[in-house]
Amino acid sequence: MRVLIVEDEPLLAEAVRDGLRLEAIATDVAPDGHTALELLSLNTYDVAVLDRDVPGPSGDAIAAHVVASGSGTPILMLTAADRFDDKASGFAVGADDYLTKPFDLRELVLRLRALARRRTPSRPPVLEFGGVRIDPFRREVVRDGHFVALTRKQFAVLEVLVAAAGGVVSAEDLLERAWDENADPFTNAVRITVSTLRKRLGEPEVIVTVPGVGYRIAASTAEEARPS
Structure with a gap:
């Protein structure tokens, strides 16, 4: 938000x-x-x-x-x-x-x-895609039936990615939507946060890197894990 x-x-x-x-x-x-x-x-x-x-x-x-x-x-x-x-x-x-x-x-x-x-009344209170279930109101994340503890920034990034439902989200968009106007556009904060978020979510990796474009949540385990 x-x-x-x-x-x-x-x-x-x-x-x-x-x-x-x-x-x-x-x-x-x-x-x-x-x-x-x-x-x-x-x-x-x-x-x-x-x-x-x-x-x-x-x-x-x-x-x-x-x-x-x-x-x-x-x-x-x-x-x-x-x-x-x-x-x-x-x-x-x-x-x-x-x-x-x-x-x-x-x-x-x-x-x-x-x-x-x-x-956004059309947006469901609980978001789910690629085996990841995120409840923004309760600030809960579940992957394949297991609760995942995240930091506030990791949660914010994951919420944007899951809401995109498999669509690619650029690093710039993540920086704009999960940080704010004071964020350094040249910072590697997005890359570092996505990297630590991958580890928190566990194997197989669900966040796919689209080289030169951004990140997205994999729709199935068959296409998971292309780390940055």
Whole structure:
């Protein structure tokens, strides 16, 4: 999952970003409305988290832009304005959910995951392909009937690959969807994560390397294991 946090309080923005990354949620931060609109034009987000009172275009203006774009990106208003009228006006401009400050990070994570699931109702809550079964909500991975313990980043990469259902996912796409905008495009983080993920999933290897293109989950054991 990748989210955009629009927040002009640096310490709060950093704390939220770091907390969400620990939950394997890639997070970009915009300190003002202009930066938020630019990031929204460049990237696809599963959820946009908006503080209503930010420099430049307000959170309400950003919400109206998201709705008008037709992207379907869910909007969560995260603000200190906690009166009923404030909430009503937030929903009126397009908010899908509303969380007031101060808040518990665990609650924010639950709300983000719920909004992301709502955005893709055709996607089953449990994904399965090539003998790998992944439950994003419970953060459980099962391969051929055996539970597999993964790190948060390994889980995020595997979720993208299994969701592709055998389709090839480039290293660049994995970097964009499982990391965030601060990831170094020249890093070998994807290769290292895929390598350790292969070991966690066990033999025979299920992640196939497509030379010069990317990675995919093998549909059957007959085509498994072409390591990078």
